[in-house]
Amino acid sequence: DADVTQTPRNRITKTGKRIMLECSQTKGHDRMYWYRQDPGLGLRLIYYSFDVKDINKGEISDGYSVSRQAQAKFSLSLESAIPNQTALYFCATRAGTGGTEAFFGQGTRLTVV
């Protein structure tokens, strides 16, 4: 099994719909992240969480919300999807210290029509 699992892998949804992207990890790490990848813009941080009770906004959190249901689970919601949220979304996890590696899921390709 993958260390970080994202579901769904692909999703097409309509403008205005609510959608949830799910992420679970088996690394036992406390830190989890949601990133968005767009061509030419690299990865931009949406939200990050250092434990179940600690959730923080990243640089592009508007239009998104998150829930840390357990140490291993971190979901991202789009309350009312819009076309410019069409992107590739990645979940990641890492252990606590600065020099440690981040482990990424395979990504969710979301298309809002």
Place this chain on the structure above:
Amino acid sequence: GNSVTQMEGPVTLSEEAFLTINCTYTATGYPSLFWYVQYPGEGLQLLLKATKADDKGSNKGFEATYRKETTSFHLEKGSVQVSDSAVYFCALNSNTGFQKLVFGTGTRLLVSP
């Protein structure tokens, strides 16, 4: 805030050519530096890292040296292969505070036979 700047792509090379992808950073203190690679259809995976000045990270023939005096972490490989075709991301992580992982915009490498 912390930031990473890397050269735009695509970088197009013939097999066995020498590769350099430039990366410079802005950060307070002494961040850890990373190179991640993204193969088509996959998530990011760690290629190499360096956690303090003058450290050299290496893996799979790739190398990068943490240069604090020039705030750089350039990626090099002496002889690229077709299988190295991917997108390469430079990233940094502060060793203090919230330790957000910050990425560059990515550089696509295309290697032809």
